[in-house]
Amino acid sequence: MPGLLRGVARTAAIAGTATAVSNRVSRRQAQRWSQQGSDPYDEPAYQQPAPPQPAPAAAPPAVDPIEQLKELAELRQQGILTDAEFAAQKAKVLGN
Numbered sequence: 001m002p003g004l005l006r007g008v009a010r011t012a013a014i015a016g017t018a019t020a021v022s023n024r025v026s027r028r029q030a031q032r033w034s035q036q037g038s039d040p041y042d043e044p045a046y047q048q049p050a051p052p053q054p055a056p057a058a059a060p061p062a063v064d065p066i067e068q069l070k071e072l073a074e075l076r077q078q079g080i081l082t083d084a085e086f087a088a089q090k091a092k093v094l095g096n
Contacts, residue, residue, distance in 0.1 A: 069093060072089050072090060
């Protein structure tokens, strides 16, 4: 049991010394900051950088109206588009 008691006493002495040193350092820092006239707790220690500006959106690739009309004609031939749907899409492509 004496070994256990000695270990506890040693741990308490080390912890007490560490606490005293930590408090002394904190007081010194506070004193230095007061002499400088600024309180570090008034300003954030870390300022978050501004978010990056998004890159301008790339323009969609120019679609060749001739190619669009060919694709629409193929869809009509395959029976996917009706004649009325083809005419409506064709007018849209040609800007009419």
